[in-house]
Amino acid sequence: MMEMEEFVEVKIPKSLYDRIKERVEEAGFDSVDEYVTYVLREVLASLEEEEEEVFSEEEEEKVKERLRALGYLD
Amino acid sequence: MVSKPHGGKLVRRIVAERTRERILSEQSEYPRVQIEHGRAIDIENIAHGVYSPLKGFLTSDDFGSVLDNMRLSNDLPWTIPIVLDVEKPNFDEGDAILLYYEDLPVARMHVEEIYTYDKKEFSVKVFKTDDPAHPGVARVMNMGDYLVGGEIELLNELPNPFAKYTLRPVETRVLFKELGWKTIVAFQTRNVPHLGHEYVQKAALTFVDGLFINPVLGRKKKGDYKDEVIIKAYEALFKHYYPKDSATLATVRYEMRYAGPREAIHHAIMRKNMGATHFIVGRDHAGVGDYYGPYEAWDLFDEFPDLGITPMFIREAFYCRKCGGMVNAKICPHGEEFHVHISGTKLRKMIMAGEQPPEYMMRPEVYEVVRSFENPFVE
Numbered sequence: 442m443m444e445m446e447e448f449v450e451v452k453i454p455k456s457l458y459d460r461i462k463e464r465v466e467e468a469g470f471d472s473v474d475e476y477v478t479y480v481l482r483e484v485l486a487s488l489e490e491e492e493e494e495v496f497s498e499e500e501e502e503k504v505k506e507r508l509r510a511l512g513y514l515d
Numbered sequence: 516m517v518s519k520p521h522g523g524k525l526v527r528r529i530v531a532e533r534t535r536e537r538i539l540s541e542q543s544e545y546p547r548v549q550i551e552h553g554r555a556i557d558i559e560n561i562a563h564g565v566y567s568p569l570k571g572f573l574t575s576d577d578f579g580s581v582l583d584n585m586r587l588s589n590d591l592p593w594t595i596p597i598v599l600d601v602e603k604p605n606f607d608e609g610d611a612i613l614l615y616y617e618d619l620p621v622a623r624m625h626v627e628e629i630y631t632y633d634k635k636e637f638s639v640k641v642f643k644t645d646d647p648a649h650p651g652v653a654r655v656m657n658m659g660d661y662l663v664g665g666e667i668e669l670l671n672e673l674p675n676p677f678a679k680y681t682l683r684p685v686e687t688r689v690l691f692k693e694l695g696w697k698t699i700v701a702f703q704t705r706n707v708p709h710l711g712h713e714y715v716q717k718a719a720l721t722f723v724d725g726l727f728i729n730p731v732l733g734r735k736k737k738g739d740y741k742d743e744v745i746i747k748a749y750e751a752l753f754k755h756y757y758p759k760d761s762a763t764l765a766t767v768r769y770e771m772r773y774a775g776p777r778e779a780i781h782h783a784i785m786r787k788n789m790g791a792t793h794f795i796v797g798r799d800h801a802g803v804g805d806y807y808g809p810y811e812a813w814d815l816f817d818e819f820p821d822l823g824i825t826p827m828f829i830r831e832a833f834y835c836r837k838c839g840g841m842v843n844a845k846i847c848p849h850g851e852e853f854h855v856h857i858s859g860t861k862l863r864k865m866i867m868a869g870e871q872p873p874e875y876m877m878r879p880e881v882y883e884v885v886r887s888f889e890n891p892f893v894e
């Protein structure tokens with residue numbers, strides 16, 4: 442059968458924990474763990490590196506041609 | 516900038532022409548596996564990056580993680596298991612196999628893993644029910660007993676009568692860029708547009724550069740509008756009621772799962788891969804019957820701060836006789852007695868009876884199109 446997601450422990454300063462704890466309920470979360478997970482995911486997502494689109498100019502020109510032929514572009 | 520593909524990079528799994536020719540000439544050397552239409556469509560979507568970052572069908576660690584956590588094992592949001600089932604494998608892990616839809620070799624697959632699964636658990640976790648009357652559950656119950664995980668390479672597209680309307684993520688991305696749109700809201704649909712849809716779309720468009728209407732073409736249920744009717748109806752609506760430089764229409768092929776909230780997230784990811792920055796989440800999005808609450812899908816988006824596409828929650832629109840226009844519950848102060856709710860079912864009945872719906876329900880130009888078909892519905 443499937444296992445539930447694994448968890449690990451992370452240490453954060455007690456004072457920070459207490460401040461988060463105050464916010465947890467008003468932010469609509471059930472626990473500090475849940476809140477911290479949410480915030481970290483949000484931060485990581487916003488930090489993710491922009492990757493360059495991988496298609497060449499030639500390829501892009503081909504795509505544009507098709508879009509023009511189909512009437513999507515003038 | 517248009518949205519970054521889910522997972523950072525747009526997947527493309529299409530074999531080079533020479534490799535393709537070689538594989539096709541050596542077809543008989545591969546174990547041959549028959550797949551159904553919906554799986555062939557999944558393969559197209561994997562190959563063209565609609566399902567980025569998936570490069571193939573899920574292996575057991577990802578499958579389990581999607582069921583339990585609504586995320587791939589690398590923590591990336593993913594709510595719908597994209598799996599390939601077989602009755603009894605005629606191949607081993609490590610083999611390369613060819614997947615056929617009818618007589619067409621659709622893809623080569625590198626079998627990484629063959630595993631078993633629990634259909635009831637699959638159903639309850641994805642559809643929140645194991646009621647066999649639910650079309651998604653019924654499908655799972657009919658699946659083979661083994662799942663096959665591994666990467667695919669596309670050999671052939673399925674025939675597509677609507678090829679000229681079907682744009683791939685590379686194409687929509689270039690299109691949005693050429694149109695100069697930086698923010699794009701996508702709308703998913705399987706219906707002929709009524710005034711309620713138009714209101715929701717235009718309300719969303721107010722806040723972004725462009726509106727991307729993306730009807731889903733695929734297997735239909737009896738009584739659904741035919742694909743061609745949906746496309747033609749939208750073309751009529753675009754011609755008469757939509758601003759030319761800020762709205763566009765293209766279709767995508769996809770087999771509906773009817774998984775409600777989970778599928779709403781999946782639909783958003785597909786449109787993120789196509790370049791949309793925003794996604795309209797409708798009332799009872801991707802639902803069926805009354806298995807899901809009307810706005811349950813809205814809540815699920817809270818669990819995905821890292822989705823990378825912004826959901827837009829726009830309430831169901833209705834006509835208010837007192838306001839004299841299309842409104843929603845948030846902005847209209849009047850009582851139910853003034854409200855006319857536009858239901859797809861009601862419109863369908865009127866159309867079947869040859870009765871023209873009032874203009875506050877359906878644009879006459881749209882009705883004209885629907886009426887021009889001898890039978891606009893799937894039999």
Ligand SMILES: [Zn+2]
Pocket residue numbers: 835836837838839842847848849853
């Ligand atoms: Zn009103």
